Amino acid sequence: MSAQMTDEEKVAQASMRFAFYGRVSTEDNQDPTLSLPRQLANCEKAVQEAGGQIVAHFFDVESGAMRLDQRGSGKGLAGFDIPIPRDGGLADLLEEASSRGFDAVACESINRLSRNPSVTFRVEEQLGDEGVRLWAIDEPFEESFGSIVLRHVNVGLARGYLHELKVKSRQGIETAAKQGRHAGGKALYGYKFAEFEHPNPHKAEQGLKVKVLEPDPTTAPVVKMVFHDYVVNGLTITEIERKLNGDLDRYPPPQSPDPKRRTGMWGRSSVWEILHNPKFTGYQVWNRRQRKRGGRLNPPEKWVWSEEPAHESLVSREMFDRANLTAIKRDNVTKVAEGHDQYRKHNYVLRSFLHCGICGLRMHGNVRRGRDGAYYTCELNRRQASLVPEEHPRTVYLREDRAGEKVVEFLSTHVFGPERVDALREALATTAPEADKAQAEVERLRGELAGLQTRIKRLITNLEAEEPGREITADIRARMDELARLRSKKQSRLEAAEKDATQVPDPESAEALMAALPLLDVDWELLSDQEFRALLMALNFEASYDPTKRELTIRVTLIPELTHPDGPRAPLLFVPPAGFEPAHHAPEACALSPELRGLGQENSIALRRFNQQDEPLC
Numbered sequence: 001m002s003a004q005m006t007d008e009e010k011v012a013q014a015s016m017r018f019a020f021y022g023r024v025s026t027e028d029n030q031d032p033t034l035s036l037p038r039q040l041a042n043c044e045k046a047v048q049e050a051g052g053q054i055v056a057h058f059f060d061v062e063s064g065a066m067r068l069d070q071r072g073s074g075k076g077l078a079g080f081d082i083p084i085p086r087d088g089g090l091a092d093l094l095e096e097a098s099s100r101g102f103d104a105v106a107c108e109s110i111n112r113l114s115r116n117p118s119v120t121f122r123v124e125e126q127l128g129d130e131g132v133r134l135w136a137i138d139e140p141f142e143e144s145f146g147s148i149v150l151r152h153v154n155v156g157l158a159r160g161y162l163h164e165l166k167v168k169s170r171q172g173i174e175t176a177a178k179q180g181r182h183a184g185g186k187a188l189y190g191y192k193f194a195e196f197e198h199p200n201p202h203k204a205e206q207g208l209k210v211k212v213l214e215p216d217p218t219t220a221p222v223v224k225m226v227f228h229d230y231v232v233n234g235l236t237i238t239e240i241e242r243k244l245n246g247d248l249d250r251y252p253p254p255q256s257p258d259p260k261r262r263t264g265m266w267g268r269s270s271v272w273e274i275l276h277n278p279k280f281t282g283y284q285v286w287n288r289r290q291r292k293r294g295g296r297l298n299p300p301e302k303w304v305w306s307e308e309p310a311h312e313s314l315v316s317r318e319m320f321d322r323a324n325l326t327a328i329k330r331d332n333v334t335k336v337a338e339g340h341d342q343y344r345k346h347n348y349v350l351r352s353f354l355h356c357g358i359c360g361l362r363m364h365g366n367v368r369r370g371r372d373g374a375y376y377t378c379e380l381n382r383r384q385a386s387l388v389p390e391e392h393p394r395t396v397y398l399r400e401d402r403a404g405e406k407v408v409e410f411l412s413t414h415v416f417g418p419e420r421v422d423a424l425r426e427a428l429a430t431t432a433p434e435a436d437k438a439q440a441e442v443e444r445l446r447g448e449l450a451g452l453q454t455r456i457k458r459l460i461t462n463l464e465a466e467e468p469g470r471e472i473t474a475d476i477r478a479r480m481d482e483l484a485r486l487r488s489k490k491q492s493r494l495e496a497a498e499k500d501a502t503q504v505p506d507p508e509s510a511e512a513l514m515a516a517l518p519l520l521d522v523d524w525e526l527l528s529d530q531e532f533r534a535l536l537m538a539l540n541f542e543a544s545y546d547p548t549k550r551e552l553t554i555r556v557t558l559i560p561e562l563t564h565p566d567g568p569r570a571p572l573l574f575v576p577p578a579g580f581e582p583a584h585h586a587p588e589a590c591a592l593s594p595e596l597r598g599l600g601q602e603n604s605i606a607l608r609r610f611n612q613q614d615e616p617l618c
């Protein structure tokens, strides 16, 4: 190789040589001619910063879920003019790795390589055998305990929810919307879907169609009438609602996607939604709603309108503006209330994750109509008396919106937000290190075991002193059996505690892992996402509400075994919990809702014992 080394190669060898690997899925809406150059540009930048350069380009257009032997066929590339010189696909990459034309492989994120964990790890291993490193540029370049764990976490997350969950799925939906396509769901009231051939040749080949909105002959005139009545005739929303309900055959009401909310009638909110939906102008609009907390409407000057109409308009832009001009301020008030309404149908996202801080049992969701909406509760009279401590209040109560707000805040500050490492550091600095606690638990259990051992020995001595066959010997034996059972129980708890104690990560590794988790925009809307509970599960999310302190303690545990569900569940990193404390103390602790309104916004961090629980909490 050195004999035929070109000048270019000599330059390349002065620094680390990288191969680029990119992939665009045949399953999502991305355009390979745009996505691959973007992936390459991101990798080039990162590689340059790491002091290397890209010397070879491999990419595929195919599903990342496939098995390794099905990968890299090149079939998916047909029909695309991709402006990157291609040295081959995944199979070629592995082959060339053996000739050591490069020292490392760079990809935008680990799921570009594959979404199938077994493929990812096999590729990583094969490359490693050739001395070639695999670097996902959204992970740290330096290899460390943290980066290795992170790789596992990312692979686990890539497999399912998180990848698509927020950032990318929203980008996809926005892209689709910009192109006048509809990613899914029902047609907007006033419209129906018309289908056209898919612009992506692969999808067209598979018979996939693109859906475009087209006016619906029955409902489109209703939309036009609502605007006309409101803007030109000066009717109020209530008057319009009455008019519509007066002739439901002629003015069929919109159907809520939630069957429970379908009334078969027009409501004030359905009229309101029509008057405020800019899609009726034919344009797409983004950024209508704040992404943080509560999802309030942004002022219209912050809205982003598509450059071109995406579908046929039912009302003019002028008509829409006139309908909205006077209403925006007033409607924000309505919208906040409706935000709670929307929240209510999330179906208790914290169900099974939220425990009562007094008795440790799961709190269950409930709804109180017309008051504070959904809440979680632990009721004394629904609990088995033996499970509940004496000081348990009659009812422990926590509003879902309050709890949800705190969960969003916690996830966005402590897990997926840019300031999470600082938060972690601060928590570790201001509270006793976890390692000490784990060690203390080990000591405690050892002490208990030694005590048991002594008691058993004493019984043996007693037994030896008695004559066999006497009644007392049976009693002593029974007692010994009991102690022996207790001993074996404690023994296994000690083993678990010792394991925990050795696996508590040092702060540095914890920080590295934390820092390298994907940054995500966690917001109020996320709570309504179907996948939100799956995300909480992946994070081993737990929350416990202590009504006496009015403190919600939240904790997540990151484990590398996301990819190996049957493997040991050794906790690797705990994100310290955030609690909230009341702005002022309630007159009586554990009281019902009105007192809970004192819940403050201030986040206090309280490190609790959060070793793995051996027994389920309920």
Ligand SMILES: [Zn+2]
Pocket: 356, 357, 358, 359, 360, 361, 378, 379, 392, 396
């Ligand atoms: Zn309870």
